[in-house]
Amino acid sequence: MVTTHNLGFPRIGVKRELKFALESYWQRKISLEELQQTAQLLRKQHWQDQKQFDLIPVGDFSFYDHVLDTSFLFGNIPERIQQQEGTRLDHYFQVARGRSGSEKSCDCYIAAGEMTKWFDTNYHYIVPEFTKNTQFNLNSKTLLAHLTEAKKQGAKTKVVLVGPVTYLWLGKAQDDSQKLNLLPSLLKQYQALLQELAEQGESWVQLDEPILVTELTETWKQALISSYESLKQAPIYILLATYFGKLKENIELLPELGVQGFHVDAIHARDEIQKIIPYLKDKQILSLGVVNGRNIWKTDLNTTLDWLEPIYATLKKRLWLAPSCSLLHVPVDLEHESKMDPEILSWLAFALQKLEEINILAKALKEGREAVQEVLSENRACLEKRKQSKKVHNEQIKKACHFIHDQLGKRQSVYSERIKQQQSILNLPLFPTTTIGSFPQTKNIRQIRSKLKKGEITQSQYIEEIKDIIAYCVEQQESFGLDVLVHGEPERNDMVEYFGELLQGYVFSQQGWVQSYGSRCVKPPIIYGDISRPEPMTVEWITYAQSLTKQPMKGMLTGPVTILNWSFVRDDQPRSETCYQLALAMRQEVLDLEQAGIRIIQIDEAALREGLPLRRSEWQEYLDWAIQSFRITANGVQDKTQIHTHMCYSEFNDIIDAIAQMDADVITIETSRSHMELLKAFEAFEYPNSIGPGVYDIHSPNIPTVNSIVDLVQQAANYIPIQRLWINPDCGLKTRHWSEVVPSLKNMVQAAQILRKKYESY
Ligand code: GLN
């Protein structure tokens, strides 16, 4: 007997049904009942899809984010929201999305909760807020309702929750001790919840403590020990789940945690399993994540069995099988991929295929490999083909990568020299204003794209239509009075997919959606082979846009590290190798833009930070190749060409050194949601080049006022010399409406004018 279970299922739906329902509900196009109905159908479908498993997850479904759900489950609702009228669900969406108002002082304005990455994934959670007044108050109604729903389907259930210590760790407070002071009262609520689950007849609950794969201070370790010391007394078995990495020194905590079962990510921590087993007590369960929940490659079933069989022989029914982590991070089903190259398709597995792989492995363990002989040989043959495939390997590219040298990543002169040359051409005022690249992706744009896909318009008609939109964007920006313009990215559905489609070595899914945050999904392209750039990818659009205006037009590219981090990456060579290939391909594009007369080129590295390993001790190695990749892409230009880069999210105090080494002339960054907190980094570290701290939170529909922008820039001026300050939004505007963008950018320009007057004499 081998128990199979799942840690979590993608909640958005194969066709993004949840996304569309949520957005319609927010726009008041459907009722709450209709939204609930869609959600219920999705849950039902997902449990149905997992019915062969011995335990199916409950509590993994969410209207926005499971960390926000946890906050609501335990009644940790920010004070500013508690004061609002409305239902619990209204409050929930208010924390998630904020609410617009023209003035921050206006009664109707509500600040959204901060959002940040879930460990090293591209999933974003809403950061729990803790103060010394935080009180917890269990409200398990929704969770228990889901449990009842699941049970109606006749399946054996296991509720999955973020564990108490990880929950605190993920949150925002004055300091760690403020968080940990809350632990006892939080634990009481967890205990009450576990009690309730037991009363519902539940035998297992899964508590996720992925912080166990990070470097923990003694205090956090103690918090884990004391928490589980008390939780394990509950009348329910606890499966404590870790994932995304190795436990390393935290293995020693396992005996002290004393729960009834552990889940370990056997993809990322395979070589630790033999070390972990001796730490287990007699009856403890070891759940192994044997199928990668983070990528889309088929599992090598034979090799997995090679190492898994001896473990099974030792542990017998104490061995459970699962994916390495929640399947939240992969698309749902390959069945819908009718257009992909069948050979490449045969190398892949999405969530449902991964569940099937687990079933096969479980069967092979229980009944012997003979019982699944056919599947195993098929799997072997298929992986062998992938290894040998000409589609994967290109000797010329491998050679080019081999010849990468330091010089390739160096600018001709230092910043102080370059900026003089750039400024003599660009002639920008103090506090230059710009945007991050994209303008609203309207229905019209999506229609044009879909018409092209369906063959309803020709390629040249498509180009004309897109050019019209570019012209509109340029016209608008000129009318606002922005200094450095962008073409608006209407030809891009997604900043990585766009380039992936034009690069060799990539394939695309039709329905490979993965939730990024709330209703936002991305369809990460798949890197299956060596990367090259057959022809220019952006030059036509950018030069057209430049032809419409005298203002400088920014060329707009996505950097190699971001392309890598937002793709599903091949697993048959180191990530660094793939990144260098991308860097060389993007470098050619940069040089072509320069050649075409573009004076400013922005290379977005929105995802550089999220590629950081979870453990600090591994950061430097990543940063070395990531920064070098960016430099290879960016720094082949002449001094007079200005390189910009953009990064989303605010915590980069700890990598500011590396960011400086990228040596971009201008960097634009997220700051408005965290009220310029980021700039503290510049107190200790003098960033040598120009910076545009975002002054407009584009994640929320709120329109920033002139005063709020002036105020933010003045705060920034405390840290950065005004000669090196730019004014721009936090990120691209593609998710916003024109009706929000127009007043916001007008306010931004007006703020710049006020500031120029004020600081002119400096
Ligand atoms: N240039 C991109 C845009 O404006 C950057 C997006 C991002 O950083 N995520 O949409």
Ligand code: ZN
């Ligand atoms: Zn951004």
